[in-house]
Amino acid sequence: MKKQLLVAVSLCAGFIASAMADSRVTIHYPGQSQALVLQGAANLEQLTLRPELNGRTWWPGTVIAERTASGIQQQTQQQTQQQLLARLSAFSAALRGDNDGELAGSVDRVRTQLAAMRVTGRQFVPLDPDWIRLHAEANRRLSGEYSVYTLSRPTSVQVVGVTTPAGPQPYQPGRDVAEYLQTHQRLSGAEKNVVWVIQPDGKTEKVPVAYWNHRHVEVAPGSIIYVGFSSWSLPRAYRDVNEQIVSLLTHRIPD
Missing domain, CATH: 3.10.20.700 (Ubiquitin-like (UB roll))
Structure with a gap:
């Protein structure tokens, strides 16, 4: 028994x-x-x-x-996205109140890009x-x-942020970050010396791209190149906006 x-x-x-x-x-x-x-x-x-x-x-x-x-987990990232979008709206409104419509337009463009993204935990x-x-x-x-x-092997690199045009660029082996930006125009308030690269696995890196500090960095297909706001364009209350945007981009659901 x-x-x-x-x-x-x-x-x-x-x-x-x-x-x-x-x-x-x-x-x-x-x-x-x-x-x-x-x-x-x-x-x-x-x-x-x-x-x-x-x-x-x-x-x-x-x-x-x-x-x-x-x-x-899903809700947390979606809430983070909505909070960031609301913050950018407030930033834009404050800029327009100070008669800085050009920088406000840059903020609005970035907000539109982020609003179109799907994110997850x-x-x-x-x-x-x-x-x-x-x-x-x-x-x-x-x-x-x-x-x-899941996703198929990407054939492009996404360029987003304070730049135009924003969107996919054909991936080319051996091409470095600065070369992907040659056909893009920085908008008002854009950082010109460094950009952020978000690799497909979510790892991030700040890459120097100006003529005086340029470092050759190649990216994998499916990477995101984020052109951020310069430090001088961000008031104290918004100094961490770039970091928040980069964090959100690491949680993006692939197309």
Whole structure:
């Protein structure tokens, strides 16, 4: 009887552990409104090797976001986006009140770009199955609900911020950051000496691009080059606007 009880307890414990390790992952494919739901992946290695993902996405830019019962991770980033948009609106209004319509127009342009973005509570973890297989510490355990946003290998680099025109530029191997900006015009209040680069995996870097400090930096396809506001154009109350924008860009859902 004791033996049977021990076996039953062991099986129950195994079942509970298995259930705790279970995950539910919603896969979003580009250009498709219908998402696919996967269940049972206990860790990232198991997830990334599933045929619904492996070979069907470009790993460097694939985004995974953790979801709670209330969707708090998603909501947090969307709220951050809305708060930033409201802040930029207030900044623009203050500038117009000071009769600085030119700089206000720059702020409005950046706000419009950010308003068109989709964001999520991105988890900054490597998803390439080869990397995960070779680095055990990267094989994160999965438990609960997640969303994964897939993409095809990009063919462009996005140029955004205090510049015109804003939008995609064809990706060219070997081309450096400054070269992507040659056909763009800085708007009023733009930083001219450095820009921010957001790589597809969410890593960021400040890159010198002026003639006197230029450093050759190449970017991966799918990267974002953000031309920020110069320090002299930002009043004390808005000194952290560039950092807020860059942080939001790291949580962007790929197109």
